[in-house]
Amino acid sequence: MQALTYEGPWRVTVREKADPRIEHPQDGIVRVETAAICGSDLHILHGLIPDTRVGSTFGHEFVGIIEEVGPQVKGVRPGDRVALPFQIFCGACYYCQRGLTSCCNNTNPGTDAATGMYGYSHTMGGYDGGQAQYVRVPFIGVDAERVPEDVSSLDALPVTDAFPTGYQAAEMCDIKGGETVLVLGCGPVGLFAMWSLWAMGAGRVIAVDGEDYRLAFARRWLGVETLNFRDVDVVTAVKGMTEDLGADATIDAVGAEAAGSATHRALGIYAKLEAGSPQAINTAIHATRKGGVISVIGAYGPPFTGMDLGTYMNKAQTMRTGQASVKRYMPRLFEHIRAGRIRPSEVLTHRGPLEDAPALYRTMARKHDGCIKVALFPNGPTIH
Incomplete structure (x- = not known):
C-alpha cells in the first residue's frame, strides 16, 4: 500500500x-x-x-x-x-x-x-x-x-x-450561561470549541490568533469577537473588554507551538529542552479572572517548564485538561x-x-x- x-x-x-x-x-x-x-x-x-x-x-x-x-x-x-x-x-x-x-x-x-x-x-x-x-x-x-x-x-x-476535542474543551469551562470565554487559537479545535461554547450557552466568545485569515474565518463562521496578538497585548485587551476582570474562562487550543518569547522558542521549539513554548498557557493564566477556569486542550509533551504557577495559584483558578x-x-x-x-x-x-x-x-x-x-x-x- x-x-x-x-x-x-x-x-x-x-x-x-x-x-x-x-x-x-x-x-x-x-x-x-x-x-x-x-x-x-x-x-x-x-x-x-x-x-x-x-x-x-x-x-x-x-x-x-x-x-x-x-x-x-x-x-x-x-x-x-x-x-x-x-x-x-x-x-x-x-x-x-x-x-x-x-x-x-x-x-x-x-x-x-x-x-x-x-x-x-x-x-x-x-x-x-x-x-x-x-x-x-x-x-x-x-x-x-x-x-x-x-x-x-x-x-x-x-x-x-477536532470536533469532540473542541467540544470537550468547551465542556471543561463549566458553562452555566452568559459567561465570557477567551479562546486562544483559531485552528480547527479552537473553531469547534467556539461553536460548542455558543451551543452550551456562553454569552460572549473572544478568539485570539496571529493570522488575520483565521480570525476572519472565525468571525464569518461563528460570529465571535477577535484579537490579533501581533497587534495588541492580549491580557490588556481582554481586561479592557471585561471591566478589568478578565475572561470567566479561557481555552488554550494552541499548545506546544505557541508564538511567544525568543527564549522559549529557542529552548522549546528548536533546542527541545522543554515541550515547546508556554506562551499560550501563561496568557490564559493572566487573561482569566480570579476564580476562573482554564481549559487546556492544546497538545504538550514532557518535559515542560516555564508555566507561571505562582500567578495561577494566587488567582485561585481551576485548570482542567486532558486528551478528549x-x-x-x-x-x-x-x-x-x-x-x-x-x-x-x-x-x-x-x-x-x-x-x-x-x-x-x-x-x-x-x-x-x-x-x-x-x-x-x-x-x-x-x-x-
Missing part, C-alpha cells in the same frame, strides 16, 4: 509499505476513504514529540470502510463505514468503563502518558496511522463508530478528533450534524490525494493559502 512515511524532523514522503494485517483477534483492517492532517501532527513533524521513529506513518483522524475483522470482533462487520476516534482503547479497563477512553490502561501500558494513539510516535504506543490506504484498527468492535448514512465522510472526519475522550461524544455530535446545526467539513479548506500530502503538510505548517485544515484521499476521490 501507499502510506505517508516520516523521514525525520520536517520531512515526510509517500512510500510503499507492507499492507497491515490482523495481529489480534479483536483487530480490524480499514480501507481509508479520507484522513485529515491535524495541527498536532505538526508537533511530531517538527520533532516536539519524543520517540517519533523514522518510517512511521502519521494520521489519527480517518474515516473508512471495514475490509476485514478478527474472529473475536463483535458489533461491526466488513462493509461498515466507520469513524475512528484518534485514541485506541480496550473498552474494559478501569478508565474505559468510566468513559475516560483517553486514559485506557491497556493500549499504551507502562507509562503515565495517554492511551495508544494512531500515528503519534512510540510515546503513544507506536501504532501506524491512517494517512495510508489501509490501517490496522485494534479493538475495532469497541472503538469504531458507524457513520450514519445521511452524514458524509467529510463531515464525519472532524468527529474523529472522543468516543463518548460521537453520537451527540452526529446528532448535531444530522439536525443541520453544523457542517464540520467547512473547516476542510484544502483537499488532495495522498501523494500531495508532503506539500499539503508544508502549506498547513506555514499557514499559507488560507489553510485551516487538510483532508487527504488515500484511495482516490470517490468517497461517501
Whole structure:
C-alpha cells in the first residue's frame, strides 16, 4: 500500500509499505476513504514529540470502510463505514468503563502518558496511522463508530478528533450561561470549541490568533469577537473588554507551538529542552479572572517548564485538561450534524490525494493559502 512515511524532523514522503494485517483477534483492517492532517501532527513533524521513529506513518483522524475483522470482533462487520476516534482503547479497563477512553490502561501500558494513539510516535504506543490506504484498527468492535448514512465522510472526519476535542474543551469551562470565554487559537479545535461554547450557552466568545485569515474565518463562521496578538497585548485587551476582570474562562487550543518569547522558542521549539513554548498557557493564566477556569486542550509533551504557577495559584483558578475522550461524544455530535446545526467539513479548506500530502503538510505548517485544515484521499476521490 501507499502510506505517508516520516523521514525525520520536517520531512515526510509517500512510500510503499507492507499492507497491515490482523495481529489480534479483536483487530480490524480499514480501507481509508479520507484522513485529515491535524495541527498536532505538526508537533511530531517538527520533532516536539519524543520517540517519533523514522518510517512511521502519521494520521489519527480517518474515516473508512471495514475490509476485514478478527474472529473475536463483535458489533461491526466488513462493509461498515466507520469513524475512528484518534485514541485506541480496550473498552474494559478501569478508565474505559468510566468513559475516560483517553486514559485506557491497556493500549499504551507502562507509562503515565495517554492511551495508544494512531500515528503519534512510540510515546503513544507506536501504532501506524491512517494517512495510508489501509490501517490496522485494534479493538475495532469497541472503538469504531458507524457513520450514519445521511452524514458524509467529510463531515464525519472532524468527529474523529477536532470536533469532540473542541467540544470537550468547551465542556471543561463549566458553562452555566452568559459567561465570557477567551479562546486562544483559531485552528480547527479552537473553531469547534467556539461553536460548542455558543451551543452550551456562553454569552460572549473572544478568539485570539496571529493570522488575520483565521480570525476572519472565525468571525464569518461563528460570529465571535477577535484579537490579533501581533497587534495588541492580549491580557490588556481582554481586561479592557471585561471591566478589568478578565475572561470567566479561557481555552488554550494552541499548545506546544505557541508564538511567544525568543527564549522559549529557542529552548522549546528548536533546542527541545522543554515541550515547546508556554506562551499560550501563561496568557490564559493572566487573561482569566480570579476564580476562573482554564481549559487546556492544546497538545504538550514532557518535559515542560516555564508555566507561571505562582500567578495561577494566587488567582485561585481551576485548570482542567486532558486528551478528549472522543468516543463518548460521537453520537451527540452526529446528532448535531444530522439536525443541520453544523457542517464540520467547512473547516476542510484544502483537499488532495495522498501523494500531495508532503506539500499539503508544508502549506498547513506555514499557514499559507488560507489553510485551516487538510483532508487527504488515500484511495482516490470517490468517497461517501
